Amino acid sequence: MAGVAEGHVIGVDLGGTKLLAGAVGADLAVVHRTNRPVYGLDQQELVQMIADAVEEICTAVDAPIAAVGFGIPCTFDLRTGIAVQAAHLPFRDIAFGDVMAERLALPVVVDNDANCAVLCEARAGAGRGASEVVMLTLGTGIGGGLVLRGEVYRGWIGAGAEMGHMVVDADGRPCVGNCPNRGCLESVASGSALVREASLAVARRPDTPLGHALEAGRELTGPMITELANEGDPVARGAIEVVGRALGVGLANLANIFNPQILVIGGGVSAAGELLLEPAREVMLERALAPNKDAVRVVTAEFGAEAGMIGAALLAREAAAGRDCGVRVSLPGRAAA
Amino acid sequence: MAGVAEGHVIGVDLGGTKLLAGAVGADLAVVHRTNRPVYGLDQQELVQMIADAVEEICTAVDAPIAAVGFGIPCTFDLRTGIAVQAAHLPFRDIAFGDVMAERLALPVVVDNDANCAVLCEARAGAGRGASEVVMLTLGTGIGGGLVLRGEVYRGWIGAGAEMGHMVVDADGRPCVGNCPNRGCLESVASGSALVREASLAVARRPDTPLGHALEAGRELTGPMITELANEGDPVARGAIEVVGRALGVGLANLANIFNPQILVIGGGVSAAGELLLEPAREVMLERALAPNKDAVRVVTAEFGAEAGMIGAALLAREAAAGRDCGVRVSLPGRAAA
Numbered sequence: 010m011a012g013v014a015e016g017h018v019i020g021v022d023l024g025g026t027k028l029l030a031g032a033v034g035a036d037l038a039v040v041h042r043t044n045r046p047v048y049g050l051d052q053q054e055l056v057q058m059i060a061d062a063v064e065e066i067c068t069a070v071d072a073p074i075a076a077v078g079f080g081i082p083c084t085f086d087l088r089t090g091i092a093v094q095a096a097h098l099p100f101r102d103i104a105f106g107d108v109m110a111e112r113l114a115l116p117v118v119v120d121n122d123a124n125c126a127v128l129c130e131a132r133a134g135a136g137r138g139a140s141e142v143v144m145l146t147l148g149t150g151i152g153g154g155l156v157l158r159g160e161v162y163r164g165w166i167g168a169g170a171e172m173g174h175m176v177v178d179a180d181g182r183p184c185v186g187n188c189p190n191r192g193c194l195e196s197v198a199s200g201s202a203l204v205r206e207a208s209l210a211v212a213r214r215p216d217t218p219l220g221h222a223l224e225a226g227r228e229l230t231g232p233m234i235t236e237l238a239n240e241g242d243p244v245a246r247g248a249i250e251v252v253g254r255a256l257g258v259g260l261a262n263l264a265n266i267f268n269p270q271i272l273v274i275g276g277g278v279s280a281a282g283e284l285l286l287e288p289a290r291e292v293m294l295e296r297a298l299a300p301n302k303d304a305v306r307v308v309t310a311e312f313g314a315e316a317g318m319i320g321a322a323l324l325a326r327e328a329a330a331g332r333d334c335g336v337r338v339s340l341p342g343r344a345a346a
Numbered sequence: 347m348a349g350v351a352e353g354h355v356i357g358v359d360l361g362g363t364k365l366l367a368g369a370v371g372a373d374l375a376v377v378h379r380t381n382r383p384v385y386g387l388d389q390q391e392l393v394q395m396i397a398d399a400v401e402e403i404c405t406a407v408d409a410p411i412a413a414v415g416f417g418i419p420c421t422f423d424l425r426t427g428i429a430v431q432a433a434h435l436p437f438r439d440i441a442f443g444d445v446m447a448e449r450l451a452l453p454v455v456v457d458n459d460a461n462c463a464v465l466c467e468a469r470a471g472a473g474r475g476a477s478e479v480v481m482l483t484l485g486t487g488i489g490g491g492l493v494l495r496g497e498v499y500r501g502w503i504g505a506g507a508e509m510g511h512m513v514v515d516a517d518g519r520p521c522v523g524n525c526p527n528r529g530c531l532e533s534v535a536s537g538s539a540l541v542r543e544a545s546l547a548v549a550r551r552p553d554t555p556l557g558h559a560l561e562a563g564r565e566l567t568g569p570m571i572t573e574l575a576n577e578g579d580p581v582a583r584g585a586i587e588v589v590g591r592a593l594g595v596g597l598a599n600l601a602n603i604f605n606p607q608i609l610v611i612g613g614g615v616s617a618a619g620e621l622l623l624e625p626a627r628e629v630m631l632e633r634a635l636a637p638n639k640d641a642v643r644v645v646t647a648e649f650g651a652e653a654g655m656i657g658a659a660l661l662a663r664e665a666a667a668g669r670d671c672g673v674r675v676s677l678p679g680r681a682a683a
Binding site: 084086093094096139140141153157158162163164165166167168169170171172174175176177178179180188189190191197255258261262265266267268269270295296297298299300301304 | 421423430431433476477478490494495499500501502503504505506507508509511512513514515516517525526527528534592595598599602603604605606607632633634635636637638641
């Protein structure tokens with residue numbers, strides 16, 4: 010990809026409910042952000058909305074854009090560049106990178122959203138300096154990202170690191186969206202699971218701040234549960250603890266499987282901080298083997314909800330500089346490089 | 347480790363019930379084997395028995411031995427060479443390599459037994475030519491081995507790849523031996539689980555070949571269940587199918603997490619072959635994501651029950667040739683190299 014100059018790049022993180030995009034400078038500072046709801050759009054509308062968001066940023070940034078990086082919650086086949094399956098989005102078998110490169114007339118790289126997040130955290134965030142970093146992003150679903158021996162690990166054809174779809178309860182509830190599985194970690198430790206837990210718990214204890222907030226018409230969401238938990242609401246705290254303990258089972262598995270130096274928890278739900286991580290660590294320490302359980306640190310993402318966006322931008326920067334970024338680069342006006 | 351000549355090496359595979367050791371030539375042919383029961387020995391007796399077995403082989407082989415490789419079912423701390431925790435053996439916090447190097451007056455390398463098995467299968471067996479190989483060894487417990495990007499993956503300090511202790515049923519039965527966990531894959535898909543399933547099933551159906559065999563005084567073991575299943579006994583077949591389906595949940599997790607090219611099933615239980623693998627594949631295909639589930643092949647180990655022993659020998663050969671074999675080399679008469 011010689012010929013693409015370095016400069017500003019755009020990172021786009023597409024989640025199950027919202028898109029977050031920003032222009033990112035060489036110092037990782039975000040110079041322009043945009044944020045759009047995703048829910049309810051079909052594939053064509055989604056592609057249109059994403060293109061609009063990127064064009065809005067291109068217009069706002071008074072500098073050339075070298076490349077655009079996308080983190081999207083899909084499994085990929087890197088051999089073809091196809092986004093094969095998404096649990097929470099209407100994407101199926103779409104050559105997303107090629108479509109976007111044509112649409113935007115810019116070089117485009119696409120990776121799984123949680124792969125982008127772990128790249129950001131391992132290079133510049135909570136996993137800085139560690140060679141073995143495992144990350145879970147807790148949002149609508151649960152994404153997984155791996156940095157092994159210092160490099161993002163994507164598996165044979167690029168579809169690995171789906172730790173959110175690791176079964177922790179074989180006879181458990183059906184997983185959400187397009188995942189055919191049941192009892193996945195995602196079904197018990199995601200933002201959706203948090204809302205479900207709080208909803209069940211508040212029905213039993215309506216005379217609580219959370220109960221009163223719902224009565225007053227507030228919508229039950231992850232951020233709202235975290236806000237009330239921070240104010241001491243017992244139902245909200247209890248729901249976060251239930252999800253934290255379920256998360257701990259997943260962390261025990263990851264400690265046993267990867268013996269990582271650091272486990273990073275990102276995504277919207279990680280805003281609950283120690284209310285979530287304390288019970289998760291407790292369960293991990295009860296269940297995992299030695300020395301794995303004692304070797305690992307469990308921390309929240311330093312870049313918080315922006316890790317995916319900034320990681321996508323880092324990937325775009327690698328591609329723009331002509332370095333092997335581990336994923337396929339789509340160029341406008343011709344077949345992918 | 348310059349100065350250690352190439353030549354014959356000895357591979358030792360230590361399981362929860364038996365030790366298998368052999369001298370292995372450069373062509374991977376095993377020139378002398380020995381096989382000893384392990385059950386019921388304490389740590390000191392076990393070390394003595396292992397040293398005796400290796401010395402028996404040294405005496406039988408009319409050639410110099412360059413090094414001895416051990417595969418043992420423990421978690422390791424490669425920083426210190428300490429075998430930290432074993433689920434099925436009385437090893438805890440023992441510098442096993444240093445102890446054996448002194449005892450045998452030979453260079454010694456030690457690795458997890460399933461790491462040895464996957465090394466053997468990836469270099470010379472079912473995973474030949476594949477860069478991403480995930481292996482489970484189904485015996486008394488379940489060992490896990492990973493070859494990622496062509497190299498054995500051991501995690502940060504060497505204690506990774508414990509996929510047998512991946513929880514698949516969070517509220518399931520307590521795991522066996524020294525594992526503090528519950529609902530581990532090992533508790534539902536190991537040889538021990540197979541014996542338990544068959545034992546429960548035959549109590550309900552005593553008028554079957556398996557029931558009659560037990561009545562005639564035969565002991566209920568994994569090999570005996572496989573033998574009767576091959577002869578068509580419905581209880582034995584049913585038990586293998588139950589274990590195969592439980593294994594399939596684990597394989598779905600591994601397909602989602604690693605997106606491997608090949609999943610290799612080894613250890614004694616893999617002698618059940620397609621009776622085990624067919625239901626396992628079926629469940630994996632029902633549960634795993636695309637394209638992961640379609641990309642992976644699930645096969646039995648080509649080296650069967652000898653994969654661990656030969657892999658330990660391969661490791662010893664690497665060390666003897668002075669190449670970095672990824673684990674610590676213990677030399678007699680001085681601190682580890």
